[in-house]
Amino acid sequence: MEIGIKECNTGTMSDFGFLSIDELRTHKSEKWRGFPQDVLPLPVAEMDFQVAEPIRKVLLEMVSHSDLxxxxxxxxxxxxxxxxxxxxxxxxxxxxxxxxxxxxxxxxxxxxxxxxxxxxxxxxxxxxxxxxxxxxxxxxxxxxxxxxxxxxxxxxxxxxxxxxxxxxxxxxxxxxxxxxxxxxxxxxxxxxxxxxxxxxxxxxxxxxxxxxxxxxxxxxxxxxxxxxxxxxxxxxxxxxxxxxxxxxxxxxxxxxxxxxxxxxxxxxxxxxxxxxxxxxxxxxxxxxxxxxxxxxGGPWLDALLLQLDKNRNLVQELISEKIPAAVAHIPHSSYLSWIDLSAYNLGDNPAAYLVENAKTAFVPGERFGKDFSQFIRLNFATSPEIIKEAFERVSAAIG
Ligand SMILES: Cc1ncc(COP(=O)(O)O)c(C=O)c1O
Missing domain, CATH: 3.40.640.10 (Type I PLP-dependent aspartate aminotransferase-like (Major domain))
Structure with missing residues (x-):
């Protein structure tokens, strides 16, 4: 999968800079270490975006002054x-x-x-x-x-x-x-x-x-x-x-x-x-x-919300198009989509089925309560390319 890096993420742009999949795979955080390389990870609630400039600045200053x-x-x-x-x-x-x-x-x-x-x-x-x-x-x-x-x-x-x-x-x-x-x-x-x-x-x-x-x-x-x-x-x-x-x-x-x-x-x-x-x-x-x-961090947050707004709409479109029997509602906050896959009969744990068969990772619904085993939680704080690729994989496995 080819996903290019667009540099610069100052918070004044309406379009966000995205990290490439190759760069993301070098990340040491849980999201990018939790699964083998061939699995696209959309579980844990971390975002795949560059950190806001004011935060980078203070961190770099403190490290460079050995203020730790x-x-x-x-x-x-x-x-x-x-x-x-x-x-x-x-x-x-x-x-x-x-x-x-x-x-x-x-x-x-x-x-x-x-x-x-x-x-x-x-x-x-x-x-x-x-x-x-x-x-x-x-x-x-x-x-x-x-x-x-x-x-x-x-x-x-x-x-x-x-x-x-x-x-x-x-x-x-x-x-x-x-x-x-x-x-x-x-x-x-x-x-x-x-x-x-x-x-x-x-x-x-x-x-x-x-x-x-x-x-x-x-x-x-x-x-x-x-x-x-x-x-x-x-x-x-x-x-x-x-x-x-x-x-x-x-x-x-x-x-x-x-x-x-x-x-x-x-x-x-x-x-x-x-x-x-x-x-x-x-x-x-x-x-x-x-x-x-x-x-x-306000301007960066505003730019982030514009991107997340595009992404939440993209997710809803892709659900209708690629897995139309799934049920999900557009979230009014954050970057998580809660998707009911009951109609697909994927067994006790649809998320486990999808890691295995679609090479895409979500959080299993059962972790959020005993009645929710047929749900998955998708994290859409990533590039539209990665979101589209995830839906391609899921639809090929179950659609
Ligand atoms: C509702 C809620 N509370 C707390 C946390 C975790 O926060 P922290 O890492 O600061 O403990 C999360 C992480 O996703 C969360 O969704």
Whole structure:
């Protein structure tokens, strides 16, 4: 397969520079090391694009000055996040209530450790990022899952619906935490303000803390505005903790830095029980790359979203054309497509079938919840050429 490199990715272009397949195959990250060379990898949520210029600049400067020690005080973080959140979402978080963790996983686990005790119950809504269950198990919590349900009926642009009756029952059953994924991985679903408000009301009434994983928020497309949980109102701030990062939006997961944000003095103080070392376990490079992303990464993000918008439309067209019996809805955020392959009868694990027979890798749906074994998750943050090649392979194997 021939895929050329177009250099330059300054963030001012409407068309993105892509890395060639040969260059991508030299990458040391999980996406490009996880499978043999003849398999096209579209699983793990990393992007195949050059890193934004402001981030490259700060990293190169720090490396060239041998500035690679431990992470210490970094008042720039809270200010940079406030700048990003206010310019993007109209939310002005308190910079002094922004804490650092090595990644979103660590941020959520360390938070859970101090706000729950082993045996407490936590609510999640599958299909959802598999680590939601893993983090709950790591902290010895009992998982209550109220899955979203899929119908042909579209409400507010969404075909996946929250099951409010079951959610209310779960809140009333004594859960301590509701871990929400907003925007939602793998559905690309952005919760509406009204839905979030309903979570707030339930949380206040039932003494539940809502942890909002907002790592995909920078990648929200314009048709569905993203509402930060803590921007809703004082009641939301009294029950909400946001954990987020620049790692997904700017593709810097390997640099290891995330933030835990509160907007309520009592909750902030409660989180003071988090081990102080949590801060120092994040990386110096990651923290300053994150500051650069939040401060100066807006133009690159805008260019990225233009490319991802083209790619999500391309994926929908290719599904209709090449695997018309599959069911998928256009995501309103991020670069993941959640595809139901039930109609193709590919056995217990369609993703395993496709690695074997189409030499293309996706994330198996079963990882996102027990009811979803017939789904695959496709990552379209790559060049249109690679996306087209993936669909050629899949359609030759099953179409
Ligand atoms: C919803 C969600 N949260 C967290 C993560 C992982 O974040 P981190 O690497 O910062 O732990 C991902 C990665 O895809 C994700 O989709």
């Amino acid at each position: 020690g431990y992470l210490g005080s970094i008042p720039e973080m809270g200010e940079a996040f406030k700048h990003f959140a206010s310019s993007r979402f109209g939310w002005k978080p308190d910079p002094l209530q922004v804490r650092i963790a090595a990644d979103v996983g660590v941020g959520i686990v360390e938070t859970l450790r101090v706000i729950t005790k082993p045996g407490d119950s936590i609510l999640i809504n599958s299909p959802v990022y598999p680590n939601f269950s893993a983090w709950s198990e790591e902290t010895h919590l009992s998982v209550v899952d109220v899955p979203l349900t899929h119908t042909d009926i579209e409400i507010d642009g969404n075909n996946w619906h929250l099951n409010w009756d079951a959610i209310e029952k779960a809140y009333q059953s004594g859960i301590k935490v509701h871990l929400i994924c907003n925007p939602h991985n793998p559905l690309g679903r952005v919760y509406t303000r009204a839905e979030l408000l309903r979570f707030v009301e339930l949380a206040v009434a039932n003494n539940v803390i809502v942890i909002s994983d907002e790592i995909h928020a920078p990648l929200t497309f314009s048709e569905q505005p993203f509402t930060p949980f803590l921007a809703i109102d004082d009641r939301a701030r009294s029950v909400g903790i946001t954990v987020t990062a620049a790692s997904k939006g700017w593709n810097i997961a390997g640099l290891k830095c995330a933030i835990i944000v509160t907007e309520d003095e009592a909750l902030f103080e409660r989180l003071n029980a988090i081990a102080p070392a949590t801060h120092y376990r994040a990386s110096l490079l990651g923290a300053f790359a994150t500051v650069a992303a939040f401060r100066e």
